[in-house]
Structures are given as C-alpha cells and as structure tokens.
Amino acid sequence: MSEKAKEHRYESGLAVVQSGKVSDPGIEPHRVRMTDKSEKLERTANRQVAALFIASAVGSAFSIFAYFAFPITSDLGTVRSNTLWLGFGITLGLLGIGIGAVHWAKTLMPDAEVYEPRHQSRSSEENRAAAIEIIKLADQESGFTRRKLIRRSLYTALAMFPLPAIFFFGGLGPNPADTLRHTMWRKGTRLAKDPYGTPIKASEVTEGSVFHVIPEGLQDLTDTKLEEKAKAAVLLVRVDPSVLKPIAGRENWSYDGIVAYSKICTHVGCPVALYEQQTHHLLCPCHQSTFDLTDGCKVLFGPASRPLPQLPITVDAEGYLIAQSDFHEPVGPSFWDRSAN
C-alpha cells in the first residue's frame, strides 16, 4: 500500500491503476431454483413446457383451418377476419414454441453460471512472425516491391477498370437539359380542374374559394402525364382585389382578384395544398413552409426560401381562365443552375 501506483502507463492510457482495489471474490454462488429442489415443481414445469408445445401445434393447425374457414371474398370484411384468425393461429404456433423453449431452459436446464477462458485477439508472436515471413516470401517470389513497372501499371489498370461502369450508369437517365425550366403552360392554355380536366370560368371562382388546377389537355397525355402534372399543378384562389399587393411588373398577372400560383413547393417539391382563408396563407403540409398569397407568395415561415412562382392568367373571349404564358421561372425545388438564362 505504501508504494504509490504509477499514474500513467502506456498500455492503459490515462487509466489510473489503483492500488488496494477490492479483491474479486469470484463468481457468486449458484442460487438453487425451486425446480431443482422440489420434484413436484420439476414435474409441473415439465408439464408446462409440454403444454406450451402442444398449444403451439394446436395454433398451427388452427391457422390452417382458418385459411379455409375464413376465405377472402368480395366482401371486404372477410379480409379482416382472414388476417385476424390466420394471424392468431400462427401467433399461437410461434409463441408456444418460443415460450416453451425458454421456459424449458429457465426451469429445467442447468442454471449455474460457468466460465471459460478468453484469449487476446492479438495473434501469438510466433504466428505474427510467421505471417510476416509469408508476406515477405510472397513479395520476394512475385517481385511485387522490386518490379516497379509491373506494380504501377497494375495500379493504373485497377484504377481504370471500374470507370466504364460510371458511363454505363450514365444510361440510367437523360441529361435533364431544360426540362426543369418549362411546364405545359402556354399562352392561351385553359386552366382546368384537377383531376377531371374541366375548364374553369372566371365567374365560377367565388371569393375565398380554392381550385386545384391542371392545364387543359393534361388528361389526354399518356406517358408523361404525371411528369407534366408534377410541374404544372397550380393553386387558384380568388381574394378581394384590394388585399393583393402585386409585385411591380405583375400587375396584370391576376384577373379580378383571381391569382394562380405554382402548387409545387420551392423547398423540396411537395404540393402546397393547404389554403388558409382568413390569412390568405398557403401552407405546405410536408415541411410547413408558409407563403403569403396576397404578397407574391413570399415565404413567411418554414424552410422554403423562394416565393411560389406565379402563373400569369387572364380570361379568353368565352370567359374561361387561360394562362398568359408559361411560368417565368422554373417551378419546384431549387437546382444548381436554376437562375442561369
């Protein structure tokens, strides 16, 4: 006790190796279980385990019975009973085995803790030396270190050989080119109701009402319908014209208090589908970006950075709402060279 323990050793890092530690009394003596002491209890446990296994067999058999007894018909209620009774049967089949086996182990198999030695992960000095010998020999025989030309050309070859894969994967998709910059909207495209594609008259749009809008003709597309919809979806709202604060240059983009904004969030592209009538706020349900409809849809709150792009609209001779042009900027989430052109 008198000698002070060394504060630092290389092996133990900063650990303080204390002197006079409490000595290890060894593994705690085994506590005898009830089933070890009483033959009656042992027999009980024995029967319990067997009962659980039998219950399991019954459960499995029941699930086969349930498969036929509860078929799925055109009545949707049968889906529920099929799922439930099949599931119950299999559950019993599984839990019976599981609980039975664990109960067996815990009550009837020996439960005295035993130990075995554990060895260091590090190989013995002999093995380490032998391994080094093998590597040296292999190097010597192949001349891997000696033959620089071979070695370096091999490195080059190995570095090159996966490269074709990168080009192969280039075929996964086309260059996006300017697809992100344009939507289906053209000058004169009628605004139509989502999802049926009926055109909307300005007179139908009462103050405070919201229309989920697609360009007319979208429904007739076959292959690219969803792709076009993912860009062209618009939210149409009529508000009191006096509350609108149009941005300079966009005074005539709305029609009598009717404004149309891209429905695709400028954050990560969810549909900004919620309109709050009292405040004229648009809310994206995915990440709660909030836009002020009366003020050019600028961001009030949430992770989005840019206002929703506005679709310039007017009415045609028949009174239907039409687009004046495509959006004047790319819709949806930002991408690297978005502001180019």
Place this chain on the structure above:
Amino acid sequence: MANQATAKKPGFLAERANFLDERVGVAGILKEFGRKIFPDHWSFMLGEVAMYSFLVLLISGTFLTFFFQPAMTDVIYNGVYGPLKGAEMSIAYKSTLDISFEVRGGLLMRQVHHWSALLFVASAGLHMLRVFFTGAFRKPREINWVVGFLLFVMGMAGGFTGYSLPDDLLSGNGLRIIDGMIKGVPVIGAYVSSLLFGGQFPGHAIVARLYSLHIMIVPALIIVLLAVHLFMVVIHKHTHYSGAGKKDNNVVGYPLAPVYVAKAGGFFFIVFGVIMLISATFTINPVWNYGGYDPSPVSAGTQPDWYIGWLDGALRLAPSHLEAGWFGFSWSWNILLPLIISLVFLFVVGAYPFLEKWVTGDEREHHVLDRPRNAPVRTAIGAAGVTFYAVLWAGASTDLIATNFKMSLNTVLTFMQISLIVLPIVAFWATKRTALSLQRKDREIALHGRETGRIVRMPHGEYIEVHEPVDKYELYKLTAFESFAPTLARPNEDGKITVKARMRAALSKFYFEDRVTPATQLEIDASHGHHDEQKAIEAKPAKKVATKKPAAKKSAAKPAAKKTASKTATKSAKAPAKKPAAKKAAPKK
C-alpha cells in the same frame, strides 16, 4: 428394449451425424462451438431482436415478391376495393392492393413485413445504444461497432426503399422529397435526380429500380454485414457486465448447448410470434386509404416511417430564407445544412470508438462492460446524442404537435429549433451530474453500507441511521472500475507541444476532469472500523461484518441464520440470511 436396440445399432440421428462428420467433419465444429459460453443479460437480447426481425423480413418479404409487380405502367383498377374502382394507378400500387384484398394472408404478410421492418431498425438502434452506454465498442470491438453502424444505416436504406415500392400517395411524396433534396445538391443535383428517376420526376423507372435495391442489394449487404458482425462476436466472445468473477480474460455465462440453443432459438419464435400478433391486430400503412401517387394532392399530417423521422425533422427545422445565389448558382442551404448536419451526426456515431480511444490512449482489450455511471462523460455524450436525435425526430411532427395540443405551429417549430441546440447541452450536463452522483452513492454504499431505515438513538442523544455493509459480491461490483485521469499536453521528442497534443489534453480534461475514484479496500476497512464503533453503541453484539467478527459470535449467529433460511426457502444459504440472523442475535445478548 429400445435401449438395447440403440446400443447395438446406431440410431437414425447417429447415422446421419456420422454421414455428415465423415464428409464435413461436423464433430470438430460441434466440439469447438457446442459448449461455447455466452453471458446472460436482458440487454444482450436487443441485438437478437434485430437479427430475428431481419429473418422475419426475409421470410415475409419472399412471400410478397411472389405477388408484387414493380411496374409503373398505368392501369385502371377493377379489383374488390370499391372506393378505388375505376381509378388510374400504377401496376405496383394495384398489385399492392391485390396482395391486401385478394390474397389469403396477403395483408397479414404485408403487415408482418412492415412491422418487422419497424422493429428491425428500432431494436438495432437500441442495441447500438446498449453497446454505446456500456462501452462495448472499446478495443477489440471497434470494427464491429462500425459494422453494426453500417447495419443500422442499411436498415434505414432497406426501410426507405421498401416504403417507396407500393407507389401510393405517401410513398410518392416521400420520393418527391428525396428528389427535391437531390436537386439541391450543388453542381450534380439535377443530373443525379434524372439518373435516379430515369428522366423527369416521377418517371416510370423508380419503383423497379428501388425494387432491385430493396430485394437484392440491400438485403445482400445486410446478410454480409450480419455474418461479419456475428463472426466477430464469436472471435471476441461476448462481453459481460462488470461483476464478481467477471474478468477481461474469461467469459462467464451459460453454454450454447443446450441453454442458449433453447433460449435464443426460443426467442426467435417469441419475436416472430409478437410481430405476428401485432400484425394480426394492428393495421400499418393502409395504402388503400391514400390512393395511388399523384403529384398534386397530399394530406395534412403525413409522417414518414419512424426511422426516417429524424431526417425529415432536420429538413423542417431549417430556418427560412437560407438559400443563397452565390456566383449565379443556387446554394440550397435549407437542404444542404440539414443534410450536412445529419451526415456529420452519423459520422460521429460511426467513428466514436476511435475518437474515445484517441482521448484515453487506452491500448488494452476490454471485455468487461462499463456501468454507464462509471463513464460519466461518455454517458453524457450519448444522452446528448439521443436528445439531439429525439428533437430532430419530434421535429418531424411539429404539425401534429401543434394541431393536437392546439398550439401555434410557428411557436412549436421555433421551440424545436431552440431545443435542438439547448436540450442536448442540458441533457449532457444533467446526465454527467447524475452519473457522478450515482458514482458517489456507490462509493458511499461501498464505504458505509446500505441505509437500513433503522434509526437508533445513541447514549449521548445523537440519532444515527444504521447502515448495513453490502456483501462481497456487491462490494466488488461497486468498486470494480477504473478511473481515468486527465493528462497534460506533453512535449514530444523535439520538446515541442504540438497542436494535436494540446487538443488531446483539452479533450482529456473534458472527459476526465470530474471523476470519482472507486473506494479501495483500505478506505473500506478504515470506514468499517468507524462503523463498528457506532454499532457497538447501537446494539452491542449486532456486528454484521464477517471480516472482523470474533469466531465465537459468528458461530452464535449461524444457527439462527439457518432457521430463518429454512423458513424462506428461496433464499440461498449464506449472504442474504445474515440480515435476519443479526436481528435475532441482537436480543440474545
């Protein structure tokens, strides 16, 4: 009769065993592994739950592949589910509906698959926490920590790719978010998105591509990683908790055959059974309610599966107006910042063992687990990490919290943003203090024994509470840990103190400045002397400390001990019986 028959001729099983042994030498394998010792503790089952959930995923997933069609071609639904009759949808979504409504046991299997996926990631995460808080990742298990970490990440990947397959409204929106995030990546974003989706979002390729990943690449990687993970467990042998008889050079527990074959084998059936019970009774992911994917509608209050929640929360918590237009390009910091923070968080988790080893400089192998309180700063770092993750996770539910508790969404979000920074610090501090207090309490108990609640008045009027010394096994458990001391920045061979050395010293101070050293035998002996004095006054003969008791008294106490022991039959002979013995002995004298 049967015995005689088997004695003469080897039985059926013996013959098969012989067949196998002569071809692949199974006897040697069995000899090596059959009686391998595994330590026992409930927390060691968490990893088992993960492994078994994965097996259940393989079984249920295989069933689903027989019916699921990963194609995005449009069809008109004409199945049994009325509300969607006549709706346009992809084949993938239609086949999901068909599995649910037209295949017997199909819905059950879908639910088994989804529930076990949730359980797989959950139990893997809890298993990681167990490993972290007990320091099981220390040498030689650093690599296995990394492998386990990758398994956790692959679990999330498997979950997400699977979630996206039914091509319903929710999963499509999940992909839309992924598309938006990818597009935000500088320079290559738009190209990568086009490569992934085979053109414009959503395209017609993504479901089939995710399907390849989901049923081949991801499970193959999980199987390989799992094999490596288990192989290393066999090489290292399992860790055991600190306690009497448990050392770095032994492994204490029960043998594989028969105890663990029964326990672990049985446990697989229990895990499977519980998943089955949940799946039979609780609906998960009712895709028929949402409809097929359409980029226009979305329902409010949608949530990702739980393990993606923290990433979604990270996106939500980004402040407004972060995007920058530097040099004429879009820098979407509102996406990049959450992405970077999430990746850094994952990186720190994956690399933690190496960080801690660098600080402690500990080169020894560790097979005895730390009690979390005995590594206060590590435990506190873990608590801070869990809190950070939890706030991000809660962040994915800001809208639901706001609507359910009738609060302002803005307030909830601002609160989360502040919490993300403040709460981990609070958690760190509180956990560290709690751990240190628990260590002090351990020390107190080791030195002075447990409080018995018995108040005794001394002759001179002082009241004291009688403390009862703990038995030697408990005493060892309370004192068997190492304390680490902070190191100073030391000059290297050239006599210079490098920046690295300074950093290391600073970190080591951060880790080990506040510490409690374990009680030594010397201190315990000294304090017991003091105790005996108190007790002698309290009730003269009632000394319970075996070490210093005169032999005569010991023998006097023994018979009493036996009497009570026989009454309470469960108690083992020695240690626990001392308590009543002492009480009985007291009035005798």
